[in-house]
Amino acid sequence: MIKEFQCEDAQKLADMFNASDEGWPGGFTHGLAVTPERVLDNIKETNAVSIFVAWDRGKIVGYADIMEFWRDFNVSYVGLLNVMPTHHGKGFGRELLKACVEKAAQLKYNRLDLHTWAGNMKAVPLYKKTGFFWVPKTTVHMKNYLPLIFNMDAAEPYFEKHDWYKTFKRELKVEEDDFKGIFPYCWEEDGDVLSVAIDTxxxxxxxxxxxxxxxxxxxxxxxxxxxxxxxxxxxxxxxxxxxxxxxxxxxxxxxxxxxxxxxxxxxxxxxxxxxxxxxxxxxxxxxxxxxxxxxxxxxxxxxxxxxxxxxxQPIALSTYPEYLFLPRGRREILVVLKNNQKITAEGVITCQNTGEFHPFCINPEYTEAVPFSIEVEDCELQFAIEGEKRIHTIPMQLMTGANVMQKGKEVVLENNYSRIVVSLSGGETTIFDKKTKKVWAKHVEDELGPPFWPSEFSKTMYTANTGYKSGKAVAEFTARSKKYDLRLIRRMEMDSSPVVKVHYRIIPQKDMSICFAGGGRMDGSILTVPLKEGIVSEPFMEDIFPLGHGDLPKDASEYREQWMCFERDGSVFGLIWETCAELDINESGFPHMTMSGGAVKPFYLYVGSGSFKDVREAWSRLHDKKVEEEEPVGIWEVTPPVLLCTDDCTQDMVIASHRGKPLKGTVNKKPFDVKRGSPFTFKTKFDKLELGVNTKYLEVETDLFCKKVPVSVVRAGKRGDTQIRIREKDIIEIDNGLYTVKVAPHFCGSVIFFGRDSNNLLTSYPEPTQFNWFKPWYGGIHPTIFAEDEFPGRMHKETFAHQIIDFQKCGITWKGCKVTSTLQEIKGLQLHTSYVTTAFSNVLVVENTVRNLTSAPFNLYSGVFFYLQPEGSMKEATLYYYQKDLYERRRTPYGGWIQCRDWAAVKGKKTFVTVIADSIEIIDFGEKGAHFFVVKEVEIAPREEVTSVLYCAAADSLEQSQQYKVLRGIKWI
Structure with a gap:
């Protein structure tokens, strides 16, 4: 039975969510139980149009909500659909979706959307059967136009006589719905036909x-x-x-x-x-x-x-760099020309400011670049393309301590530390770190409420005023709220320091709350927060820590000081506030900061080099408060770490957690269950002490890890020969006498075997298949390359050639196979990946090169995927990685995303399969293993190439595995 949700049923809904872990990759709760209070808080803060629940024998067994889609007008959205795993396959999901579709039609929406993942083998056919289409080249956005069709007068006669669900004709393959620009809807029964094609x-x-x-x-x-x-x-x-x-x-x-x-x-x-x-x-x-x-x-x-x-535009024009804030003097810029036509474009481009001109010839749908020499000044550069009436204008400014400019529908503030880009369409804000060339935050927006999300302003066109005042670059953004009949103004001020001031005003002033919220890009960072019990510092890991929903305190008064930050690669992003009602630091990374209505005080963004200490120092200056040096602690700790005694002693020890998610396990075989505010005290005897410093260990064990807590040259192989044989189906077999490597060039250019008696790689060879949310999936070791927001790439669309290679490097003969692909999905690039080893070695070297064949620069992501299965089994596979500390993750139902630096390993019964690289992203799929994505952002200049070298080693012990980190010091390139 499907009904609208009633608040008095919050406990039953919480029970349903808590019983749903098995239905989601990595789990639904991630170990943090859903409470009735959390259910009601989420409903209060979300602008839901309808909330449906499915009932069975007095229990809530399913849930679906509808809200307005944040991007498009007159579109609704299924924010969450969930059915308890015990009730899968019984029709509850179908009935919930039908209720959502019919409600959207009743409310006169044109479309109903949702998002899912490619490996959702159970749900995708159900979505398609209820009218959803998988939008090509998305992972995975689905659109449903049944609400529009149900409200068509011309379609009404059919639906008056026939059941829309039972007579709907649809293929239910789990794949993209690429129908060449349309989504076809077809019904037929008893000779009656209705067919509607939607223009995508x-x-x-x-x-x-x-x-x-x-x-x-x-x-x-x-x-x-x-x-x-x-x-x-x-x-x-x-x-x-x-x-x-x-x-x-x-x-x-x-x-x-x-x-x-x-x-x-x-x-x-x-x-x-x-x-x-x-x-x-x-x-x-x-x-x-x-x-x-x-x-x-x-x-x-x-x-x-x-x-x-x-x-x-037949020929689209942009520049490199994209935003022209340039030092004084004559500079060379690249004018990038994209030929959008299916014919070759030839002509001449002229800079009307200087008279400089250049001919060009661009292949169909290719991009090329033309250099121009410019004397930098505050002006608009004007470019004319032969045969076009339109003049292309590009703003340019002389670089100062801080700059601001409007370029089309964007406003950019920039200094030596950061670039902040605000889109006038929705006010979405991106925060870019110029030192690391990485994004800290994206899709950050303004919200009024409660309810806050989806925000009315997501579909609002802002106006902007920009200028300079007292040496600061100033931008003021205004949006009108029809819902609340007011104007929201966000003012941003940037000077030459890492601190950016942000100030909101509401006109007319109303007692409302403002939320500054969005998505973070905090992968690989360390989160530091000043809680009342001390400064806590812990690696940020998506779906692991923090989880939001009270995992860290939402009440801003629980923070001893008014700041928080993320550190990564020697840079730091922080927030500093004067008054704040709530601070929700969740799995998205970017903290959602809610300020109560009335006269809202400013807050500050900090983007620059340094650490949490620099953010804390800025806070102390802004608040005129003195601070003392303080070292942070981890998210859980055992205290005291140091004891003073004159003989053997028995000491009260405390294990405490600083998060809301419970930590359960044993310490020295004594059971504990702790969370923030509820520590565990136990007595421990320290004996057999020698004169001087003694290090003793307390053994803490949980379902996820076992850790001992303290209280106070690479031989790659040996002489011999490496045999290379070409087997059936063009499999390249590389046998170095100790380990065998098999490469299948036609199979996504992948390594399909690395091992001795058993394979240490997880592969789908000889046919691609589905793995969790990936489809098609190849596994093994294989290269990838993709543009921003297009993870994991489309290498399955490419073809590879190969060659046997043999060369000297570091005084060693290396032999193996190189696979090469001239890319079709990203035209103008070549990808070369070499897999080599040497005689009697347990090391495989992977050299990955991206070559730019054009005169235009590229900025994208490239690297190698490692799908690991030590000794041919994932049953005992244990993940090890190093961030702030050495971490261990056994196989449990819960997974997550982890960013570490130069080393990670997965252990089988005896073998530690180890990967060494500059940085490693790990996806822990729970019981399906932990796998490594060695991918980084690369900037490839015209006619240049970028090469990275990775190492994969099979070690006999954890100590030996860690020792292989020295491979990073080899000058391979």
């Missing part, structure tokens, strides 16, 4: 068919300053003629004249042209496209057809 760009009806007629609209590729062909196809399926009226219209700066009335017998095709103004706004891919609409009336039945025009 606009979300409008592109084709409609019933028993009487067929009508469709199709447009070609749209380019600014050119005409685009439009084709309407009509078919009369009856014997008697139909009267048809067709009127077409375009959005602003799209001109079309088509107004026809015909008597339709049989099939009829109408063509026309729409002219695209050269100065039409070019929409980003996340923005709604321009639309060409046709109103059709067929024998009194009205239909509206629509096609999204994703208008592009």
């Amino acid at each position: 760009e606009s979300g409008r009806v592109a084709r409609f068919e019933n028993n009487q007629f067929v009508v469709s609209q199709k447009v070609g590729d749209a380019f600014a300053g050119k005409s685009v062909k439009v084709t309407w196809t009509l078919e009369n399926k009856m014997k008697s003629p139909l009267n048809v009226t067709l009127i077409a219209r375009g959005d602003e700066k799209i001109t079309i004249e088509k107004n026809e009335s015909i008597v339709l017998e049989g099939e009829h095709v109408i063509t026309g042209e729409a002219f695209i103004d050269p100065d039409i706004e070019i929409k980003k891919k996340e923005e709604p496209p321009h639309v060409l609409t046709t109103d059709v009336v067929i024998n009194g039945v009205s239909l509206s057809l629509g096609s999204g025009l994703r208008v592009k």
Whole structure:
């Protein structure tokens, strides 16, 4: 039975969530129990349209909520769908989804969306059966246009006679729904037919068919300053003629004249042209496209057809660097030209400021770059492309202590430490660290409430005023709230220091709360917070720590000082506040800071070199408070760490946790169960003490780890020969006498075997398959390359060549195989990956090179995936990695994402399969093992290449495994 949720059932809903761990990769609760209070808090803070629960025998067994989608207008969104694992396959998920679809239609939404993962083998077919389509090249965004179709007058006769779910015809394959620009919906029963094709760009009806007629609209590729062909196809399926009226219209700066009335017998095709103004706004891919609409009336039945025009410039122009804040003097910049056409583009580009010009020739859909020499000054650079009327303008500023400029729909504030980019579309803010060239935060936005999310401002166009005052770069952003009838103003001030001031105002002033929230990119960082019991410092690990929901205190008064920060690679990102009601530091990384209404005081962002000590020092200056040196502790600790005695002694020891998630286990075989505010005290005898310092150990063991807590040249192989054989199916077998390596170039360029008697790699060879949320999945060791937000890449679309290699390096003969791919998914790049070893060695060297074949720079992510299965089994696989300390993770139902630095290993019964690299991202899939993604952001200059070297070793002990870290010091390149 499906019902709307009632607050008095919060305990039953919490019970359902707590029983749902088995249904989610890595678990649902991650070990932090859901409480009724947490259920009600989430409902209070979320702007849900409807919340449905499924009941069975007096228990809540399923949940689904609908809210407005934060990006598109008139679109609803399933924020969470969950059914207890004990009730999977019994129809509860289906009925919840049907309720969501029908509710969205009742509320006149055009679409219902959700997100899932590619490996969700149970749910994806269910989603498709209820009308959802997997948007190509997403992981995984699904869209459902049934609400739009249910509200069509022309579709109503079919649904009055037939059940929409039972008569819906759909293939349920777990794969992307790539139907070449449409999502097709088809129903048929008892001779009645209904077919509706949705244009994927606009979300409008592109084709409609019933028993009487067929009508469709199709447009070609749209380019600014050119005409685009439009084709309407009509078919009369009856014997008697139909009267048809067709009127077409375009959005602003799209001109079309088509107004026809015909008597339709049989099939009829109408063509026309729409002219695209050269100065039409070019929409980003996340923005709604321009639309060409046709109103059709067929024998009194009205239909509206629509096609999204994703208008592009024939040749798109940008610069490198992207934002031109440049030092004084003459500088060279690159003007990057992207040919969006399917024909070769040739011409001349001229800088009208200087008269400098260059010819260009760009292959279809390729990108090239042209150098220009510029004398830096505050101005707008103007570039003209031969044959185009449009002048391309690029703002440029002389670099000062702090700069601000508006470039299109973005405002950029920049100094020597950081770059802050604010999109006027939704006010989304990105915070970029210039030292590490990494993003600290993305999609940060303004929220009013409660409820806070989704934010009304996500779909609001901001206005901006920029300028300079008292040596500071200032930007003021204004958004109007229709919901609350007010204006929200966010003012940002940047000077030459790492501190950026942020100040909100509400006009007229109202007693409301403001939340500054978003997504963090804190991978590999150390989180430090000043709790009342002391400064706590612990590695940030997605889905492991912190978990939010009270894992760390939400009440800002629980923080002894008004700051917190993340450290990574010698840089730090911090928040400093004056007054704050709540601070929710959760698995997204970026802290959600809520300030109570009225006169809101400023807060500060800190982005710069240093550590938590620098953020704390800035806090002390802003608050005029003196601080004493203090060393942080971990998220759990045993105290006291040092004892003074004159003989054997018995001491009261305390094990304490500083987080809300319980820590359970044994300490010296004594059971404990601790969480923040509830420590465990136990007596321990220290004896057989020698004169001087003695180190004793307390053994702490949990389901996840066992740790002893203290209280106070690489021989790669030997002389011999490495044999290389080509086996069946072009498998390259490399036998060094001790270990065997097998490479399958055609299988994603991967290593499919590394071991002696058993394989230490997890691979799907000979066929790709599904693994957790990955599909298709190859496993083993294989290269990858992808653009931002396109993880894990699309290497399955590439082909590889190979060659046997033999060379001298570091006085050793190395032999192996090189696989090479000229990329088609990212045109203009080549990927070369070499797998080599030497005689009687337990080390495999992986050399990965990305080569840029073009004159344009690239910024993307490249590396190697390692799927590990020591000695052919994951049953006893234990993960070891080093961040702040040495960590151990056994196989449990819970997983997570972990970022470590240069070393990690997975142990089987005896073998420690070890990977050494600059940095390693680990995905712990719980009982499916722990696997390493050695991927980093690379910037590849024109005609240049970037190479990285990784090492994989099979060690006999943990100590030996750690010793292999010295391999990083080898000058291989």
